[in-house]
Amino acid sequence: MHDLGPAARCMAALLADIKDDQLSLATPCPDYVLGDLVEHVGGLALAFHGAAIKKPLQSAPSGDASRLEDGWRETFAERLDALAEAWRAPDAWEGMTQAGGVDLPGDVAGCVALNELVVHGWDISRALGQDYEPSAESVAGALEFVAEFPPSGPERGGAFADALPVPGDASQLDRLILLTGRGLAPPAS
Numbered sequence: 001m002h003d004l005g006p007a008a009r010c011m012a013a014l015l016a017d018i019k020d021d022q023l024s025l026a027t028p029c030p031d032y033v034l035g036d037l038v039e040h041v042g043g044l045a046l047a048f049h050g051a052a053i054k055k056p057l058q059s060a061p062s063g064d065a066s067r068l069e070d071g072w073r074e075t076f077a078e079r080l081d082a083l084a085e086a087w088r089a090p091d092a093w094e095g096m097t098q099a100g101g102v103d104l105p106g107d108v109a110g111c112v113a114l115n116e117l118v119v120h121g122w123d124i125s126r127a128l129g130q131d132y133e134p135s136a137e138s139v140a141g142a143l144e145f146v147a148e149f150p151p152s153g154p155e156r157g158g159a160f161a162d163a164l165p166v167p168g169d170a171s172q173l174d175r176l177i178l179l180t181g182r183g184l185a186p187p188a189s
Contacts, residue, residue: 001087001093001110001116001138002108002110002111002138002141003084003087003088003137004083004084004087004088004110004113004114004117004138005085005088006134006135006137006138007084007114007117007118007121007134007135008045008080008081008083008084008115008117009080009084010133010134010135010138011041011080011117011120011121011124012076012077012080012081012119012130012132013034014121014124014128014132015038015041015072015073015076015077015124015163016073016077017036017128017130018038018073018124018128019131019188020036022034022127022128023035023038023065023068025122025127025128025131026127027124027126027127028122028126028127028182028183029120029123031063032063033065034065034128035065035068035123036063036064036065036123037063037120037123037124037127038065038068038072039062039063039064039065039067039068039072040062040063040081040120041076041116041117041120041124041145042068042072042075042076043062043063044078044100044113044116044169045079045080045082045083046079047099047100048083048087048099048109048110048112048113048116049079049082049083049086049128050098050099051092051097051098051099051106051109051113051159052083052087052089052092052097052106052109052110052113053086053089053092053138054088054091054092054095054097054106056097056098056099057102058101059108063111072170082118083113087110087113090173091106092106092110093106093107093110094106094107097109099112099113107188111142111144111145112145113144114138114141114142114145115141115142115146117138118139118141118142118176119142119176119177119180119182121134122134122173122176122182123176123182132173134173136172139172139173139176140172142176143172143175143176143179146160146176146179146180147179149163151163151179160179160180160181161180161181161182162181163178163179163181164178164179164181164182164183165178166179
């Protein structure tokens with residue numbers, strides 16, 4: 001079990017600082033501008049909350065900025081709190097569940113949720129040009145999950161691009177980001 005609370009709070013703090021005129025900024029996710037990524041985070045918070053309580057949603061997070069409604073910052077902060085709280089229950093990590101239409105073991109779903117929060121937090125901070133300091137425990141949990149995937153090939157399941165080379169002196173966060181196939185440079189605008 002991992003505590004998703006620190007990663008969820010870190011994400012909520014990032015979202016709270018986003019100004020409306022920044023929603024069109026480029027992100028490290030090639031298919032998403034910042035607003036799309038923000039909407040994806042709001043959707044994944046719902047989807048993985050449903051996975052934790054074993055009441056999966058029928059639709060996957062979309063990643064479409066046009067779906068952001070007034071008050072999304074507060075709404076998404078509440079969703080992130082609920083997500084973290086749901087994953088504090090030991091039975092969330094047991095048995096089978098579903099997220100985004102995919103059946104998976106509860107412990108895997110919890111790790112996916114943690115990874116999504118940490119990595120997309122990095123994506124958002126990169127788009128905003130801000131420093132990003134998730135908790136060491138959050139990074140370690142996400143890194144443990146991502147390190148289980150082979151560096152390239154279909155076994156990555158489309159979840160990540162091929163891993164990039166990791167220098168020996170890379171921080172744990174940089175190691176995580178490189179293993180997901182993201183470069184460390186700021187996104188192209």
